[in-house]
Amino acid sequence: MKKWGYHSYPPAENTDMAVLGIEDALAALGLSTKMQRNDGPVQPLNFVHEDREQKDENGDPVPREKQTYVVDGRTYKMTRALCQMMVDHEGGAIYTSYRVAAYNAAKRMWRPRVADPPKDQLPKLRSMSDLMYAGWIWDDGVPAAKWKEIKYLFSNQITNADTNEVIMRVLKSKGMKDLPQWPGVTFPITDVEGQALLGTPNAVGYGYLLAQHKDQLGNKCVTKITAFEKRGDAHMLLYVEDCVAKDPLEKSLQHGGAGEGKEVMGVVTTVDLGDGTGISPIEQ
Template structure:
């Protein structure tokens, strides 16, 4: 049994006592298939593990399946077309962002927002408008995708993201049509591209998953700590090489695989990139995951 499989087996055991264990276990098994296809290093050269695996199997994991791993949503105008509304506000007036600024300071990144002559811009899209497509009616779902983007230093901070599927589940509306653009990897790229118009030379280098609340991701972090006799600490936290068993397990979580998908689906736009390492840390008891992005040499 591989180290990655052992970690997942331990995670399954830790979820067994959960009142929704059956649902979580089913999700974990399905996601384990995604993880193996994305991160098993003995099948492909390490630098191409994500891209080659997804080209072979990954496109079938989308609903509906795609003919290619490359995304078909490449124009930020499509967000409006599919019912997403761009929300504008000034972060420096929001107490919530003070904590985020503390995190950015600790990491060593520029922390001021654009309304304070800084580099960071908050980009928020909410799915709150109905749209019609091919005789189908797509109602608003209440989904929202919120990132802080710094094009000067090449940073995306994913801080408040609820997919249409999750929003509909929370509202109890299981019959509504889901918009065609529905994945974080697609929308975060379009938001990045929208802001890139202010700095055409920007290069994506960091993705920070801020305040990670996903149960599977948190359980995987707990399992890694249990395996290694460690704990999640304040910055600088603990870093894992992306090719290590811990790095592979983290990339297999919902928060990790979405980062991998963003890079894979937008190789033509972002360049050939991969995750180099992941730093796991906490700030005021909030779980953070910082993904370091690097270019793959030709």
């Protein structure tokens, strides 16, 4: 990660699971709320595409928008992409709250502003699935066998307008007006509503996390998605199991949605790049 300009910075000392406000969901699933600093299993991580120690020729800190890094003799601009997450290998859970991919981060930070940052100027390590995978295997003390025990993927405190719009549309399709608190409402991935949720900005990265790292994580599939509300925010929980293909849809999901692009309730979940992989335009 460091090669491509990413650094891991300690989260705030008071980082705690309570900030997510989902204790009822965790209790129902048998997941811990205890952080590693308190001898628990939950590890907070904070990856940022910036270098807070970078200095200019006078020894002064370089402003974020002017920071650069060099890879193979070529100079790139920092983007301030970031991924704030927590991992619990004991419970098989990943939690993400605030994340911004390099493409969108560059649009915000680069000066002069760039409406469409060229991909050849972005870090090759730029998708959320890459950053979440790095977080899942970050702790050297966790045996590789534990990497394959992913069960729960949370997207917490959702503020993305597109994701929230899709959540409301799937609720409307079920005759519901408001998102309920835990246990919320659950959609099988074989239903159109489950597929729509999987294609949202807050879930699609998890889909590619599973699809692109099968050697390390095993052949895993999202089987259902629960959406629920807490403290005025929407949350999503993706349930993960070993893949057992029973129909063409499940086979497609096992292979990361490879094939023709599919639009589900207004969300384009995959596009065909002609190389046998389904890549989401949101993810890239």
